[in-house]
Amino acid sequence: MRIAVPVSAPSKEALMDEKFGRAQWFLIYDSKSGRYEVVENPGFEASSGAGSAAVQTLRDRSVDVLLAGNIGPKAKDLLAMAGIKAYEDYSGRGEEVIRQFLSAQGGQ
Amino acid sequence: MAVRIAVAGGKGGTGKTTLAVGLARAFLSTGEKVSLLDLDVEEPNSHLFLSDLREVNRRQVISSLPAVITEHCVACGRCKEFCHFNAIVVFDKATVLEEFCHRCGGCVLVCPERAIVEKEVVIGEVIKAVGRGLELVSGWLEVGQANPGPVIREVKAEQVAGDWVVLDCPPGSGCAFVESVEGADLLLGVVEDTPFGAHDFRKVVQVARNAGMRIFAVINRYGMGNGDGVKVCEEEEIEILAKVPFSEAAHRALAQGGDPYSVSPDLKGILDWIRDALLERLER
Secondary structure (H helix, E strand, C coil), X not given: CEEEEEEXXXXXXXXXXXXXXXXXXXXXXXXXXXXXXXXXXXXXXXCCCHHHHHHHHHHHCCCCEEECCECCHHHHHHXXXXXXXXXXXXXXXXXXXXXHHHHHHCCC | CCEEEEEECXXXXXXXXXXXXXXXXHHHCCCCXXXXXXXXXXXCCHHHHCCCCEEEEEEEEEEEEEEECCCCCCCCCHHHHHCCXXXXXXXXXXXXXXXXXXXXXXXXXXXXXXXXXXXXXXXXXXXXXXXXXXXXXXXXXXXXXXXXXXXXXXXXXXXXXXCEEEEECCXXXXXXXXXXXXXXXXXXXXXECCHHHHHHHHHHHHHHHHCCCEEEEEEEEECCCCCHHXXXXXXXXXEEEEEEECCHHHHHHHHCCCCCCCCCHHHHHHHHHHHHHXXXXXXX
C-alpha cells in the first residue's frame, strides 16, 4: 500500500499542509518497502486545476490512500475516479499522520 | 469611425451600468447614433433600465469543447502535458475536465492518435433590441458555463450602427474585463470614492495602461467614502471628468428601475456634462 500526505516542507517530519491541491509537496510512504519519498506537486502554483494536477501526480506515483486535512469537492470526485481512497480531518506531522492511519488499520 | 467607450470600474456595484446607460441616452439626446453593448455576460442588466426596447434578433453562441474518443486513446499523456490549465487528467484514458478548459484546442492538435475531437456546445446567446433610437446588444452566458470570453467576443463582433459605441464592461480586472475592453478607444472608469473602489480601480488602470488605453474617470458616491477614489486618480494622473455626489432620491429612483437619464435633473445634467467633456477631449 502507498500512502500520501500533503506536507509543507520536503521531509517526513514536516507538518501536513491543510490544502491538498495547493500543497507544495507530497510525502509518500510505501508500506511494503517501509520507505518514504517526497514528490513535488505541480498543482502548487497552477493558475487553474490545481486539484487535477495533484490527483494526477498521486495516480502517476501509484498512490492508494490520501490522508489530508481538507479536500475540495472537485478533487474528491477526481480521487474517486482515479481509484484513490481519501480521508480528511487529519493533522500533525507527515510521518505521524501515516503511523496514526496504519495503527487505526490494525497493521503496520 | 465609431468611437468605442469602455465603461469599467473594477469593483462591482460602482455604477458602471447606470453610467453606461445614462451616457448612451445623453449621446442620443443630441441626435447622435448610439449602440450600447452589455458585456457583463454573467449578469447582463442594462436592459432592465431600458425595458421598452423591442427584441429584433437573437442568436446562439457556440463554443467547442474537446471530447475524447476512448477507444482510440492510448493514455500517452501528451494532451495532459500540453494543457496549461490542468483540464485533462489521464488515469486509464484521457478525461477532459470541462470547467477548467479554455477551449484552446491544443489537445486536439497534439494527440498522436487523433483520439480528441471538438464537440460543439451552446454556451450563451446574443440578443439585439432596439427602441427610442438606441440599439442594445446583450450577451448572455448560460448558467454553469465557466468561460465568458466567447460570448463577449460575439457581442463585440455584432454589426452595430452607432457612431458612439458604449461598452458596459464586467466588474473585475481579469479575463472577462480584458476581453471586454480590448479594441476600445478609451476607458471611462467609474470609481467609488472608497478604499474598495480605489483598490479595484487601480488594478483596472494597470491593465488599461498596459494596453496603452486612454483613461478618464468619474467618481461615484462622492462625499460618502474616505476620498481614496479621488486620491488614486490623482496618483495615477487620471483626469476626473465628474464627481457624482450621492443622492438618496436618485438612488431610490434607480432602484425602481428608472432610466438614469430621466430620474433626476441633477443626474441628467451630470451625464450631459460627461458627454460634452468626452466630445471635447476627443475633439469631436
